[in-house]
Amino acid sequence: xxxMRDIRANREPESRGPSELRPLTIQSGVNRYAEGSVLIxxxxxxxxxxxxxxxxxxxxxxxxxxxxxxxxxxxxxxxxHTRTKRDREKVSxxxxxxxxxxxxxxxxxxxLKGLGERTILVDCDVLQADGGTRTAxxxxxxxxxxxxxxxxxxxxxxxxxAFIDTVSAVSVGxxxxxxxxxxxxxxxxGCDVDMNFVVTGQGLFVEIQGTGExxxxxxxxxxxxxxxxxxxxxxxxxxxxxxxxxx
Numbered sequence: 001x002x003x004m005r006d007i008r009a010n011r012e013p014e015s016r017g018p019s020e021l022r023p024l025t026i027q028s029g030v031n032r033y034a035e036g037s038v039l040i041x042x043x044x045x046x047x048x049x050x051x052x053x054x055x056x057x058x059x060x061x062x063x064x065x066x067x068x069x070x071x072x073x074x075x076x077x078x079x080x081h082t083r084t085k086r087d088r089e090k091v092s093x094x095x096x097x098x099x100x101x102x103x104x105x106x107x108x109x110x111x112l113k114g115l116g117e118r119t120i121l122v123d124c125d126v127l128q129a130d131g132g133t134r135t136a137x138x139x140x141x142x143x144x145x146x147x148x149x150x151x152x153x154x155x156x157x158x159x160x161x162a163f164i165d166t167v168s169a170v171s172v173g174x175x176x177x178x179x180x181x182x183x184x185x186x187x188x189x190g191c192d193v194d195m196n197f198v199v200t201g202q203g204l205f206v207e208i209q210g211t212g213e214x215x216x217x218x219x220x221x222x223x224x225x226x227x228x229x230x231x232x233x234x235x236x237x238x239x240x241x242x243x244x245x246x247x
Contacts, residue, residue: 019228021170021182022132026143026239028247036148038243040140043184044130049140051148054119067115067162069145071102073137075126098134101207105138105198106145108206109167114160120145131185135169135196142167143240147247166201166244168236172225174217179224181232193217197229201237 016022022043031037036051057068073095077083087095102124110120122145124137149163171183173191180187188194195210210222 018178018180019231021232021235022184024236024239026140026243028143028147028243034144034148035151036144036146036247038140038144038147040136040143042132042136042139042182044128045126045132045136045184046128047133047136047140048123048125048127049137049144050123050125051141051144052121052123053148053152054121055117057117057119061117063117065117066112067110067118067120068112069103069106069110069115069120069122071099071106071122071124071137071141073098073102073124073126073134075129075133079126079129098137101134101198101209102137102141105167105169105206106141108198108200108204109142109145109163109165110149111160111162111164114158114162114164115149116157116159120148129185131183131188132171135171135182135198138167138169138198139236139240143243143247146244150244150247166237166240167198167206168201168233168240169196169198170229170232170236171196172229172232174221174225179228181228193221193225195225195229197226197233199230199233203230 025041027039030039031050034050035053038049040047061068074087075084077086122141124141126133146163152158172195173180173183174193175191192214194213197208198206
């Protein structure tokens with residue numbers, strides 16, 4: 001029977017302060033067939049992340065002695081209040097953007113030379129959405145990829161050390177001058193400024209996405225949001241490491 005692990009951030013949503021995360025659960029080993037799998041719950045946002053490994057690389061990487069990581073992202077039809085049509089023939093621009101973001105984030109946690117000529121394919125499927133689906137996808141997929149790499153190491157298939165660091169992501173916003181961390185849908189909709197931060201375990205930035213939705217923001221605002229994001233991703237990383245250890 002596949003083992004299931006729960007790592008929780010102990011906080012009730014009613015008492016959540018502006019700098020606190022939503023209740024966060026990282027459950028690994030939820031798919032018996034995938035090389036790595038995680039169900040991540042960030043408040044009411046639930047994402048299933050599964051990892052598949054292929055013993056080959058895209059044609060443009062053949063013979064270069066390194067691997068590749070790519071991601072696909074989708075929202076299930078009833079992950080939102082109304083049914084969303086499946087992306088069957090054409091992937092939307094939003095979906096493409098998120099897939100590329102997830103791929104870039106995950107490549108920052110892996111030494112592609114150490115991976116050898118194989119491809120890690122990550123599927124992030126949103127079961128239920130309440131804001132922060134892309135950030136939850138990155139955070140959960142990191143644990144799933146780390147678990148898959150550990151299996152490759154145990155099997156003696158890796159030419160080198162591939163897992164080099166964690167990567168996590170969090171949304172941050174400003175509303176009426178106050179910085180809010182880990183936005184749910186209503187908070188995101190109501191914020192004056194909306195940002196996503198993707199950060200490695202060493203505190204290096206992979207990506208920062210920011211928009212002044214209702215007003216422009218200052219350098220001081222940016223600094224405040226950055227500090228809040230780094231503090232939040234530090235807490236997320238602790239949960240990720242515990243999930244990786246137990247997976």
